[in-house]
Amino acid sequence: MSLKKLFDLTGHTALITGSTRGLGLSYAEGLAEAGATIIVNGTRDDGVAHAVEALSAKGHRAFGKAFDVGNEASIVAAFEAFDREGHEIDILINNAGVQFRKPMVELAVEDWSRVLDVNLTGSFLVAREAAKRMIARKRGGKIVNIASLTSAAGRATVAPYTAAKGAITAITRTMAVEWAPHGIQSNAIGPGYILTEMNEALSENKEFDAWVRASNPSGRWGKPEELVGAAIFLSSPASDYINGQTLYVDGGWLAQL
Numbered sequence: 001m002s003l004k005k006l007f008d009l010t011g012h013t014a015l016i017t018g019s020t021r022g023l024g025l026s027y028a029e030g031l032a033e034a035g036a037t038i039i040v041n042g043t044r045d046d047g048v049a050h051a052v053e054a055l056s057a058k059g060h061r062a063f064g065k066a067f068d069v070g071n072e073a074s075i076v077a078a079f080e081a082f083d084r085e086g087h088e089i090d091i092l093i094n095n096a097g098v099q100f101r102k103p104m105v106e107l108a109v110e111d112w113s114r115v116l117d118v119n120l121t122g123s124f125l126v127a128r129e130a131a132k133r134m135i136a137r138k139r140g141g142k143i144v145n146i147a148s149l150t151s152a153a154g155r156a157t158v159a160p161y162t163a164a165k166g167a168i169t170a171i172t173r174t175m176a177v178e179w180a181p182h183g184i185q186s187n188a189i190g191p192g193y194i195l196t197e198m199n200e201a202l203s204e205n206k207e208f209d210a211w212v213r214a215s216n217p218s219g220r221w222g223k224p225e226e227l228v229g230a231a232i233f234l235s236s237p238a239s240d241y242i243n244g245q246t247l248y249v250d251g252g253w254l255a256q257l
């Protein structure tokens with residue numbers, strides 16, 4: 001296969017959850033440049049419309065659908081709308097995620113559950129709806145779940161996030177095993193500390209910023225565009241025999257003792 005074909009996404013449709021800004025929007029721009037039609041998602045209609053406009057202005061083919069990945073009915077309704085509108089999703093990036101920081105001894109079960117609902121159960125439900133249709137179409141597909149450094153290491157005050165992201169790597173393996181016979185590859189990306197809105201307060205905190213720079217062999221935060229290569233790779237024919245893996249894009253953080 002030619003180099004161009006290995007990474008070519010022409011003719012494919014990618015749903016990227018949580019793509020109105022941050023890493024999701026970077027994945028959307030990258031996959032669109034590789035030729036994919038993009039479906040943008042977020043919870044707010046105006047955010048979705050704005051991202052679709054930005055992608056379209058760059059000449060990309062983009063559509064949008066606002067739905068809450070923390071709500072099963074909202075996910076099922078979105079996929080029924082995709083069926084009616086003729087969107088055949090064969091690439092899913094399960095990116096929508098939220099963070100909530102509190103010491104575990106003060107953590108209410110409602111806050112624990114909300115983070116699990118969005119980051120873990122949401123990824124399962126969106127993948128379930130996408131895979132059901134990929135299997136019926138018999139043309140395979142790609143699922144990319146978004147993990148984190150906390151999939152592999154503990155961190156104080158973010159218990160529900162670590163629980164969700166640890167489980168993301170586990171269900172990625174199960175998706176790979178269960179759906180490989182249908183030509184679907186399921187993998188995950190584990191971003192390090194990347195400068196997005198989610199981390200704005202942390203990057204502005206001098207102590208935290210210094211800790212990130214000192215703990216990381218690269219000595220700096222990552223940039224959203226530095227995740228794009230991994231997203232295109234795991235969405236493209238170049239990764240057709242890679243299944244169930246988590247690819248950490250962290251500047252070497254986890255490689256260091």
Ligand SMILES: NC(=O)c1ccc[n+]([C@@H]2O[C@H](COP(=O)([O-])OP(=O)(O)OC[C@H]3O[C@@H](n4cnc5c(N)ncnc54)[C@H](OP(=O)(O)O)[C@@H]3O)[C@@H](O)[C@H]2O)c1
Pocket residue numbers: 017018019020021022023024041042043044047048067068069070095096097098118146147148149190191192193194195196197198199
């Ligand atoms: N930034 C990092 O350093 C980092 C590191 C490791 C992992 N990650 C993971 O990467 C993903 C994206 O992070 P980010 O930093 O780009 O976050 P972000 O800047 O906070 O953006 C989050 C995106 O998710 C959407 N979203 C939030 N809740 C949603 C829901 N219930 N349903 C649908 N969409 C929802 C938001 O849209 P609305 O505002 O419209 O809801 C927005 O588009 C997350 O899974 C995060 O855990 C990030």
